[in-house]
Amino acid sequence: MAATARITTPFDAESTAAEVVEGIDLTGRRVIVTGGASGIGVETARALAGAGAEVTLAVRDTAAGERTAEDIVATTGNKRVLVARLDLADQASVAAFTSGWEGPLHILVNNAGVMASPETRTPEGWELQFATNHIGHFALATGLHRALAAAGGARVVSVSSSAHLRSPVVFEDIHFRERAYEPWSAYGQSKTANVLFAVEGTKRWADDGITVNALMPGGIRTRLQRYVSEEELERLRAAVAASGEQMSWKTPEQGAATSVLVATSPLLEGIGGRYFEDCTEAELSEPGLSRHGVAAYALDPEAAARLWQVTTETLAA
Template sequence: MTATTPVTTPFTARSTAAEVLDGIDLTGRRVIVTGGASGIGVETARALAGAGAEVTLAVRNLEAGTRTAEDITATTGNKQVLVAPLDLSDQASVAAFTAAWDGPLHILVNNAGVMASPMTRTPEGWELQFATNHLGHFALTTGLHRALAAAGDARVVSVSSSAHLRSPIVFDDIHFRERAYEPWSAYGQSKTANVLLAVEATRRWADDGITVNALMPGAIRTNLQRHVTQEDLDRLLAQNPDAASTVWKTPEQGAATSVLVATSPLLKGVGGRYFEDCNEAEPNRPGMRQGVAAYALDPEAAARLWQVSIETLAA
């Protein structure tokens, strides 16, 4: 497959994670799903466990994680559903998680996130959405590089959003120290970062057999929207006329593109791309909410963000 050939599959926006995984055997494969105790994370983990993988739910709430693991085991018959503590906004938690991981890792699903939260800073002074959605996952992914390389053909799944169309990385003021804070711009910037991670990690790690792709899961009503009021939704609809035609997906449909990126034979050796509705996305057209922004796939921005992330975490 050439670098310019878009990946197309038989699946659509209506496909479920179980349908995507039909006929795929993940026995012996080890998987981590961040945010695996809520929303599409649960159904992503359930589908992967149903295909035979050992799945670790990396979660902030261990009680919720344990309940979810028990439910997944009950519905799939797979007893290899594990739970481990991980708070992506806390770098000490991320470091503890990566230090505790032993052996190869075949699939890492960077699924957890926070959306449109009020202005909040971490103890380091970082804006919370960027700190959680990008810096936490960046530290996790790089911290697990050795385990991914040991797998020989590992995949990293970076769950982004069409909200990346709201903002590129504002390198001059990533953490809103000078500009006025706007929750959706902050969220959009963090989701652009998720795509750029896929671009640069694939460039750096393809020789290790590691590919990284990003995706838009679709519109799913989950706890991710806990900071979003009905007034917010009404305002967004007014700003984006085509948003009124949004078709809401079930969590099982929302998990389908994550699972496809994690497992499909059609993506073997393919990295640095952005998918939506189980197919590689087309370039975004002005005024539309579909497709991928050119700035999210820009290799120079991806390399710059990688370096900024390393320097930020080292500070």
């Protein structure tokens, strides 16, 4: 398959994670799923464990992680489901996690996130959504680079969102120090950063056999929406309806499908720097005109290289 060909698969918006991974044997593979104790993270981890992988749930709440691990073991019969503490907004926590990891890592699913939170800053003064959704995952992936390289053909899965269509990365004021804070713009630029990470990560790590792809899981009712009121959701539904589209909810099992596809599908062997939705590579979209597709600014190699440099400098400061 030509590297420039758009990837299509037999799966769609209604496919589940279990259907996507059916017939794929992950025995001997080691996986990390951030945010693996809630929402689509649980079903992502369950599907990968069900295929035979050793899965580590990287979570803030280890008690919830242990309960989830017990449930996954009970439903899959795979006892190699582990729990480790990870707070992506706490760089000491990320460093402790990466330094404590031993051996190869075949699949890293950067799934955890925070959406549309009130204005909050980390101790470093970073805006919380960007700090969690991008900087934390960037530090995690780069900290695990050696483990990924050791695996041979490792994959990194960057869970983005259609909300990336709301905002590019505003390099002049990433952390809203000058402009007024707006929760959805902050979320949108963090999700654009998730796609740009896939673009530059694939380029930088090609010689290590590591590929990075981003995806939009779809709309799923989970704790991710804990900061979003029912009134806000209703306004979103009305806006979508006015655009001529429908806002439908996926089950968590369906929401995890694209993550699992990107993590395991033979169709993506050696393919990186792409953005997927509904189990298919997305086409370019014009922000403001659709909730589907990927913005050109999210795939811009110059912006991707700049973001990598800015993030590296931010972490070193």
